[in-house]
Amino acid sequence: GAVVSQHPSRVICKSGTSVKIECRSLDFQATTMFWYRQFPKKSLMLMATSNEGSKATYEQGVEKDKFLINHASLTLSTLTVTSAHPEDSSFYICSARAPVGRVPGGSGNTIYFGEGSWLTVV
């Protein structure tokens, strides 16, 4: 079954509006979650590391005021794309490191991904 859940899976919004994407760890606490973006036929690019109870760590070139990350609880991180533009249209995906024992055969070093969210800005 799923280890990390993401919602919504697809969203269409108008230019200038904001969109919130949720990422939840299922049956385990994740003090750290990761947010990626993937353009068609491109690799996943880390946008930011979400830290529970503190500010997110953004990768170089990622605008923190545009991509707001909130990690208010040990099982939920949210990414809000503010003032969305068509060029923000992409596949956004979160991940978390599951602890040893959460997934049969998994190690404490294994990253699991949410189902991803397709954002289309029109």
Add this chain to the structure above:
Amino acid sequence: RKEVEQDPGPFNVPEGATVAFNCTYSNSASQSFFWYRQDCRKEPKLLMSVYSSGNEDGRFTAQLNRASQYISLLIRDSKLSDSATYLCVVNQNTGTASKLTFGTGTRLQVTL
């Protein structure tokens, strides 16, 4: 030079063929390595971790050569259902942080 490099493919192979994917990484401080599989418009899913001693899971064999900074994935007796993009992933621990770097992926298309 990219941190993680893969041949983007596509690799078009007939069912039953053996196919090998290669991956190189630039940071010698990288500490753990993985192959993920990503189906079209879906999230990546862990295929297998990669160890220096080599590891095998059914038809899949992964190898790591730290000296050459090279990772490989071998798929034997390929099935139609193996068609996907295979991502080479490298993890670096930097103090309190841990960073995954993804290759662009190698696309595999298995045909009848």
